[in-house]
Amino acid sequence: MSDIVVVYKSKYGYSEKYAKWISDALSADIFRTNQIKPDKLKSYSNIIYCGGLYAGNILGFPLIKKNYSELRNKKLIIAAVGATLKNDEAKEELKNKNLTDEMKNKVHFFVLRGGLDYKKLTALDRLLMYLMYKYIKKKDPEKLDNDSKGFLETYGKTVDFTDKKAIVPIIELAKKQ
Missing domain, CATH: 3.40.50.360 (Flavodoxin domain)
Structure with a gap:
């Protein structure tokens, strides 16, 4: 041990x-x-x-x-x-x-x-990610932090x-x- x-x-x-x-x-x-x-x-x-x-x-x-x-x-x-x-x-x-x-x-x-693999997400997790996407998408692109920009770039994709x-x-x- x-x-x-x-x-x-x-x-x-x-x-x-x-x-x-x-x-x-x-x-x-x-x-x-x-x-x-x-x-x-x-x-x-x-x-x-x-x-x-x-x-x-x-x-x-x-x-x-x-x-x-x-x-x-x-x-x-x-x-x-x-x-x-x-x-x-x-x-x-x-x-x-x-x-x-x-x-x-x-x-x-x-x-x-x-990472994220949208194909493997549960229905609830997909819904939460979609809501997050819609929320971030409404913001002024000039005021987005790197996390938000990265989220938008990789939304719906498989990333590791x-x-x-x-x-x-x-x-x-x-x-x-």
Whole structure:
């Protein structure tokens, strides 16, 4: 058994891809959220969590958040995976939405770029993406940020922005004593 565990929840496969890359690079144990119980997590000193971003929430993250009091003495690395670019302000918003005040000071937080395959989206997710598209399309094109421009450019297409190099800082951090 490794001292490092990678836990993930992935809806469309991008978080799973990162989780497997991280696990392979660290020779770490790997589990989906539904395959591991909080008691088992306590046996690891390094926990890396990968979850997709949906409406600003990290998929499956309650497994960590609800059990944080028992995991607070572990090295916790959180990787939120989303299809869009995130500037520093957006990363702070994600931290504020997903982490408790105590966690913000202790947990290592990363945002990794995933992808989208519109053909695989659920009907609800397609509807939400369509509504987002209509909302952004109404805005003044001159005032759009890079995320919004990128969203409009890739709407309805299959895009995969995953990048194996993006896990390097996570690997280095996990290896530090």
